[in-house]
Amino acid sequence: MSATRKPNSKEASPSGAELTTALAAQPLYAQVEAIFVDRIRTGVWRPGQLIPSEFELAREIGVSQGTVRKALNALAVDNLVERRQGRGTFVAEHTPDKMLFRFFNLFEDGGGHIEPDSQNTRMSIARANKEERERLKLDVGAEVIRVSRVRTHAGKPMIYETIVLPRQFFPGLVKEKTIPNTLYDHFQKEYGLTVSHGEERITAVAAGEREAKALEIAPGLPLIRLDRTMYALNEAPIEWRVSICLLSGAHYLVRLR
Amino acid sequence: MSATRKPNSKEASPSGAELTTALAAQPLYAQVEAIFVDRIRTGVWRPGQLIPSEFELAREIGVSQGTVRKALNALAVDNLVERRQGRGTFVAEHTPDKMLFRFFNLFEDGGGHIEPDSQNTRMSIARANKEERERLKLDVGAEVIRVSRVRTHAGKPMIYETIVLPRQFFPGLVKEKTIPNTLYDHFQKEYGLTVSHGEERITAVAAGEREAKALEIAPGLPLIRLDRTMYALNEAPIEWRVSICLLSGAHYLVRLR
DNA sequence: AAGTGGTCTAGACCACACT
DNA sequence: GTGTGGTCTAGACCACTTA
Numbered sequence: 001m002s003a004t005r006k007p008n009s010k011e012a013s014p015s016g017a018e019l020t021t022a023l024a025a026q027p028l029y030a031q032v033e034a035i036f037v038d039r040i041r042t043g044v045w046r047p048g049q050l051i052p053s054e055f056e057l058a059r060e061i062g063v064s065q066g067t068v069r070k071a072l073n074a075l076a077v078d079n080l081v082e083r084r085q086g087r088g089t090f091v092a093e094h095t096p097d098k099m100l101f102r103f104f105n106l107f108e109d110g111g112g113h114i115e116p117d118s119q120n121t122r123m124s125i126a127r128a129n130k131e132e133r134e135r136l137k138l139d140v141g142a143e144v145i146r147v148s149r150v151r152t153h154a155g156k157p158m159i160y161e162t163i164v165l166p167r168q169f170f171p172g173l174v175k176e177k178t179i180p181n182t183l184y185d186h187f188q189k190e191y192g193l194t195v196s197h198g199e200e201r202i203t204a205v206a207a208g209e210r211e212a213k214a215l216e217i218a219p220g221l222p223l224i225r226l227d228r229t230m231y232a233l234n235e236a237p238i239e240w241r242v243s244i245c246l247l248s249g250a251h252y253l254v255r256l257r
Numbered sequence: 258m259s260a261t262r263k264p265n266s267k268e269a270s271p272s273g274a275e276l277t278t279a280l281a282a283q284p285l286y287a288q289v290e291a292i293f294v295d296r297i298r299t300g301v302w303r304p305g306q307l308i309p310s311e312f313e314l315a316r317e318i319g320v321s322q323g324t325v326r327k328a329l330n331a332l333a334v335d336n337l338v339e340r341r342q343g344r345g346t347f348v349a350e351h352t353p354d355k356m357l358f359r360f361f362n363l364f365e366d367g368g369g370h371i372e373p374d375s376q377n378t379r380m381s382i383a384r385a386n387k388e389e390r391e392r393l394k395l396d397v398g399a400e401v402i403r404v405s406r407v408r409t410h411a412g413k414p415m416i417y418e419t420i421v422l423p424r425q426f427f428p429g430l431v432k433e434k435t436i437p438n439t440l441y442d443h444f445q446k447e448y449g450l451t452v453s454h455g456e457e458r459i460t461a462v463a464a465g466e467r468e469a470k471a472l473e474i475a476p477g478l479p480l481i482r483l484d485r486t487m488y489a490l491n492e493a494p495i496e497w498r499v500s501i502c503l504l505s506g507a508h509y510l511v512r513l514r
Numbered sequence: 515a516a517g518t519g520g521t522c523t524a525g526a527c528c529a530c531a532c533t
Numbered sequence: 534g535t536g537t538g539g540t541c542t543a544g545a546c547c548a549c550t551t552a
């Protein structure tokens with residue numbers, strides 16, 4: 001039958017990564033995708049960097065250009081690379097703008113995007129308590145960095161939030177005198193950690209004494225409570241954040257698809 | 258140069274739809290996708306139906322099987338078709354289970370999915386007021402169907418919601434004696450309207466008299482307010498819904514990607 | 515055994531960006 | 534002009550489902 005078909009002869013790929021030869025547990029393009037994710041995760045490819053062309057990668061790994069393309073397109077969907085026609089493929093770089101647009105779902109009722117500032121940022125280090133260990137999958141005795149701050153919009157306090165980070169992932173953070181307003185781009189640039197995904201649980205709460213004071217409102221007012229966990233490329237929990245939000249003339253937007 | 262290449266000779270496709278010949282404003286696969294969406298929207302292909310194979314569609318439309326594949330895969334991502342290896346491609350059929358899983362984001366704090374029941378459903382017809390006309394893009398004088406109900410979970414009132422529907426899209430709805438618990442599958446089956454996407458705006462509110470009575474709680478308690486607009490395949494607004502939710506031991510879950 | 519979607523390859527041309 | 538990603542085609546084989 002097959003006169004032209006060259007069977008899956010994938011032995012001895014020049015790259016260090018080994019592709020499953022026969023009865024692949026995963027399709028080739030998925031294996032290739034995993035190779036690329038690994039290169040980004042481990043810093044072989046750095047944020048903002050131009051990676052080799054599809055043909056070069058195909059030759060290096062020993063698959064067809066179409067297979068490399070499928071893997072790269074999947075990475076583009078996951079926001080791990082950016083493809084620019086005529087220029088090449090770049091490792092996605094977190095910027096304050098992009099991160100705010102991607103993970104910050106509060107909007108003005110008119111539709112405008114909210115760009116909050118940070119105030120009264122405080123930071124401390126402690127042994128993780130039980131809840132923190134559960135949320136961040138830490139062992140007993142592990143240390144965390146606790147950050148609390150008030151975020152303002154249009155001059156008014158809007159969000160009172162507490163952020164908990166595993167100290168091991170952020171060795172130098174405690175010595176920084178200031179913490180930037182947007183954290184995730186800082187995580188990537190300074191600590192090589194790409195925040196890739198997470199989940200947020202929303203409930204309504206009445207303002208307690210602490211929130212009322214921080215947000216400059218009367219106790220008892222209804223507020224939105226956002227309980228967020230974010231993960232790195234290797235699925236390790238990297239941040240637990242609780243944001244108490246005063247939504248006056250604003251809302252949390254969810255797209256349903 | 259090209260000895261083997263057959264250029265884009267796409268004139269006179271056997272199907273009624275005309276593909277752009279030269280300088281296509283959209284890529285071929287996008288045009289093919291639009292053709293398929295149209296067939297689903299207009300009922301040429303009905304929910305649950307097995308559609309022709311990729312090769313048949315390719316021959317009919319006059320493109321390669323790979324192009325049809327790309328279009329169908331895009332539709333699968335949008336939940337408009339389901340592909341089953343070895344069986345074929347089916348038009349996605351709304352079922353109560355699938356719709357609840359897809360658009361209902363309330364979960365128990367333990368992680369379990371909430372499956373609410375409906376109580377005290379009331380229905381009325383009226384001229385759309387200004388806000389309803391804006392939300393549903395209706396002309397002055399258009400009529401709407403207003404539905405209100407209380408949804409319970411584990412025997413307790415959880416959601417008090419008001420649903421507004423353009424009457425023109427649901428000619429027989431007003432004569433139905435009961436309205437089903439899950440609406441979107443009913444819309445598709447009875448009125449040929451596939452709810453494809455929408456958005457939900459979340460705020461926190463204090464329980465007023467009406468909500469307190471409906472949810473059997475004290476006035477003033479903090480509640481989540483979901484303000485949702487849903488659209489049909491042709492982008493027409495099809496539903497405006499406001500749900501006031503008492504989240505005790507539950508939360509609204511958002512995936513961040 | 516036949517038919518379907520899923521994977522993989524190979525090659526051509528197009529659109530875009532930089533030199 | 535050269536090189537990149539984007540589109541489109543064609544064909545082979547694989548995995549799954551049904552008859």
